[in-house]
């Protein structure tokens with residue numbers, strides 16, 4: 001059992017022993033069957049076999065055994081895993097209220113928020129600022145930030161992870177607060193640390209334990225298994241800081257009369273983190289699949305030349321770069337279980353009973369690794385997204401951006417940020433395996449940071465500028 005599980009498990013069982021509160025699923029499902037799923041253990045349910053650091057792997061195996069819709073439970077909390085895009089599109093509308101969101105101070109967050117008046121208000125603001133047409137207005141800024149990324153990369157290529165983080169934060173901070181992010185910006189560092197903790201702790205599997213035993217939330221931080229409460233105190237403090245500081249910044253600029261148009265939103269609906277993760281995965285793929293990178297280099301050189309960076313006007317002539325972007329989203333989805341949804345009322349789907357309050361997890365990992373749709377799924381192959389004539393096909397990998405009315409509202413903005421960065425990086429640099437002291441390329445197996453979102457852990461990579469006369 002992993003240490004993450006052990007911690008939760010001790011807390012839950014201790015509490016159960018104290019209050020004698022052992023409850024089990026007993027509802028009107030006597031009439032309709034639950035979806036198929038693995039046999040649960042008494043009380044604890046389907047913990048066995050789930051690696052809390054990569055639960056999507058077990059869920060994908062279940063999918064192979066039980067089908068597109070799988071039922072399980074953790075301490076009596078219903079969890080339904082959806083392994084097919086078709087079922088996800090039909091079933092997913094609502095979001096569950098997970099007690100851990102509030103505990104860590106993330107109840108303000110549109111992504112995690114339960115459906116209701118506040119969500120509608122926030123979603124409307126995001127929609128106005130980031131819908132497809134509005135997103136076009138950010139392009140000059142995104143292009144400018146991409147140029148800055150290239151300059152930083154030329155200065156200190158070995159710090160590419162940091163440069164990508166700064167780029168990802170600065171595009172969203174600029175759109176949200178007209179805030180000009182600096183290199184080594186303390187605010188960016190704070191948001192990064194805070195989100196890293198959040199993506200580890202906000203797993204639905206952890207929340208399920210607190211839903212089953214709400215009294216656990218009243219236990220003190222020193223109680224065995226309650227380390228999450230210590231982390232929650234820190235997390236709430238961090239969130240308060242990065243919510244307040246940029247807001248004060250905009251107020252100050254307004255008072256000075258220097259504020260530009262921006263939406264004063266919360267940057268950390270995780271948006272910067274997501275752009276950052278996608279770009280890191282892209283670089284990893286370029287290192288591991290050099291033939292893809294060579295093809296992209298040749299195309300950019302032919303279409304754009306060697307004296308300038310690609311711009312959005314070049315995009316329709318650089319369809320292979322779009323295919324690389326789509327393959328990056330598919331090859332290793334940054335949100336392998338997307339963001340959980342919820343059944344607000346009990347429901348019926350294809351003859352199965354969906355209990356009220358079930359956490360519904362879209363298993364994007366299973367969808368993206370579906371061998372029928374994507375043969376040889378571990379291969380990074382942008383050609384999957386091209387027709388025989390070299391034009392892009394209709395598969396836009398929408399599953400990466402979620403489902404139903406909660407679909408990612410920043411997807412047009414994100415797509416443009418990622419594209420302009422990717423095309424510039426491909427124009428300017430070659431990413432390859434680092435050469436060791438013995439003169440041989442250092443081979444490595446990618447390792448992943450995981451929580452509700454994932455990104456590669458540092459890997460040996462050499463970033464070599466290509467010969468250009470680009471005036472940046």
Ligand code: HEM
Nearest residue numbers: 110111271274275339400401402403406407408409410414
């Ligand atoms: C490549 C980058 C991104 C990816 C892969 C991504 C993915 C997602 C996913 C999977 C969801 C959950 C959808 C669902 O519940 O079914 C989501 C929600 C959301 N995203 Fe993104 N996102 C990205 C970038 C952004 C950016 C840049 C912004 C802001 C400008 C943004 C704003 C939001 C918001 C506000 C929601 C909550 C929508 C709601 O619950 O109503 N995202 N995103």
